[in-house]
Amino acid sequence: MLDILYEDSALLFVNKPAGIVVQRGYDEEPVLLELAALHTQPLFLMQRLDRGTSGVMFFSKLASINANLTRQFEGKRIRKRYLAICEGELGERQTIDAPLVRIGPISFGVGDGGKRAITIVSPIRATKSGSLVAVDLLTGRTHQIRVHLAAIGHPLAGDWLYGQRNEPRPMLHARELSMTHPLTNEPLRVGAALPDDFRRTAEERGIVSRNEDIMTLCQSG
Numbered sequence: 001m002l003d004i005l006y007e008d009s010a011l012l013f014v015n016k017p018a019g020i021v022v023q024r025g026y027d028e029e030p031v032l033l034e035l036a037a038l039h040t041q042p043l044f045l046m047q048r049l050d051r052g053t054s055g056v057m058f059f060s061k062l063a064s065i066n067a068n069l070t071r072q073f074e075g076k077r078i079r080k081r082y083l084a085i086c087e088g089e090l091g092e093r094q095t096i097d098a099p100l101v102r103i104g105p106i107s108f109g110v111g112d113g114g115k116r117a118i119t120i121v122s123p124i125r126a127t128k129s130g131s132l133v134a135v136d137l138l139t140g141r142t143h144q145i146r147v148h149l150a151a152i153g154h155p156l157a158g159d160w161l162y163g164q165r166n167e168p169r170p171m172l173h174a175r176e177l178s179m180t181h182p183l184t185n186e187p188l189r190v191g192a193a194l195p196d197d198f199r200r201t202a203e204e205r206g207i208v209s210r211n212e213d214i215m216t217l218c219q220s221g
Contacts, residue, residue, distance in 0.1 A: 002014050002035055002036060002039055003015035003017070003192075004039075005056060005190050005191070005192060006188075006190045007040075009061065009062075009183075010060065010061055010062050010065055010181070010182060010183050011058055011059070011060060011061065011181070011182075011188075012036060012039075012040060012043065012058060012059045012061060013056055013057070013058040013177070013190045014032070014036060014056075014057060014058070014059075015054070015055065015056060015192040015193070016032055016049050016053070016054055016055060016056075016057050016174070017054055017195070018051075018052055018053065018054040018169050018195065018197070019051060019052065019169065020032055020051065021051045022045065022048045022049055022057070023045060023048065032057075033045055033059075036059055040061065041061060043059040043060065043061060044059060044060040044061075044063065044066055045059060046058055046059060046060050046066075046069055046073075047080075047140070049174060050143070050146075050170070050172075052158075052169040052170045052172070053170065053172045053173070053174060054172075054173045054174065054192070054195050054198070055082070055173045055174025055175060055192045056174045056175070056176060056177050056190055056191060056192040057174060057177070058177065058190070065182035065183065068182040069179075069182055072179055072180060072182075073140070076138055076139075077179065077180060078177065078178070078179040079136070079137075079177070079178045079179070080136070080137045080140070080174060080176075080177050081134060081135070081136050081174075081175050081176045081177075081178075082134070082135040082136075082137070082145060082172055082173060082174050082175055083124075083132070083133070083134060083135070083172075083173045083175045083194065083198070083214070083218065084132075084133050084135050084145065084149070084156055084171060084172045084173070085130050085131070085132055085133075085156070085157045085171035085198070085201055085202055085205070085207065086130065086131050086133055086149050086154040086155060086156055086157060086171075087130055087131075087154055087155050087156075087157055087163060087164075088128070088130070088131065088153065088154050089126045089127060089128050089131060090121065090123050090126050090131040090133060090152075090154045091123055091126045091131075092123065093120070093121065093122045093123065094120070094121045094152060095118065095119075095120050095121075096117075096118070096119045096120075096121065096148040096151065096152060097116070097117075097118045098110040098117060098148060098151060099111065099112065099113070099114030099115055099116050099117060100114045100115055100117045100141045100142075100143070100144060100147055101113060101114035101115075106161070107143070107161055107162075108141075108142060108143045108147050109147060109151075110147060110148075110151045115139075115141055116139060117139045117141040117144045117147075117148065118137075118138035118139050119135060119136070119137060119138070119139075119144060119145060119148040119149075120135070120136040120137075120138065121133050121134075121135055121148075121149070121152075122134045122135075122136070124217050124218055125207050125208065125217060127205070127206060127207055129205040129206050129207065130157055130201075130202075130205040130207055131154065131207070132202055132207050132208065132214070132217070134175075134218060135172075143161075143162075145172060146159055146161065146162050146170060146172070147162060149162075150162035150163060156170040156171055156172055157170070157171040157201060157205070158170045158171050158201075167201055168197060169197070171198055171201050173192070173194055173195065173198050174192065175191060175192060175194075175218070176189060176190070176191040176192070177189070177190055177191075178190075193215075194214055194215070199214060202214065
């Protein structure tokens with residue numbers, strides 16, 4: 001069942017659960033795009049999230065607005081903010097400007113000649129057992145956050161590909177997406193609540209206490 005965050009005649013925003021793929025591969029079970037299409041008319045996939053990533057993502061309902069949305073992506077006017085739990089104590093804000101190249105069938109790395117990728121990482125609560133960070137993407141490359149955090153020595157908690165399989169999934173959540181509505185030209189901002197497993201990991205690692213509101217920490221951080 002879809003967790004719909006926002007819907008109108010042009011756009012559909014959903015809260016993607018961790019563990020579900022966005023688009024069908026060769027051997028996948030029914031996926032988010034198909035579930036969304038059952039809810040409404042055929043949809044255009046405008047972004048992707050990894051299987052293990054939770055949070056906000058959106059679809060276009062109208063072919064006539066897709067060029068507008070593409071221009072917004074290319075002009076960096078669609079902004080995506082993530083929350084992540086990474087390994088170690090990341091104490092300072094960092095802008096990671098490092099190109100990404102494919103290094104294996106499913107993996108990427110930092111390397112010369114790759115596509116430019118820029119990630120801004122802002123610590124919210126840093127401890128030796130792990131850090132809660134806000135992540136802003138200025139580009140949208142495959143595995144960008146995962147590779148960049150690993151490259152600075154702070155891989156995502158639970159990232160089996162670039163770190164360690166020490167949590168049920170990579171602790172990455174697409175918290176918020178902001179853009180200009182392609183029909184009204186009004187600002188549109190849509191957010192997704194944190195899933196239980198993300199909060200549980202933050203508590204178990206001692207990053208937040210049981211009574212603390214992570215979203216309040218984010219607003220003050």
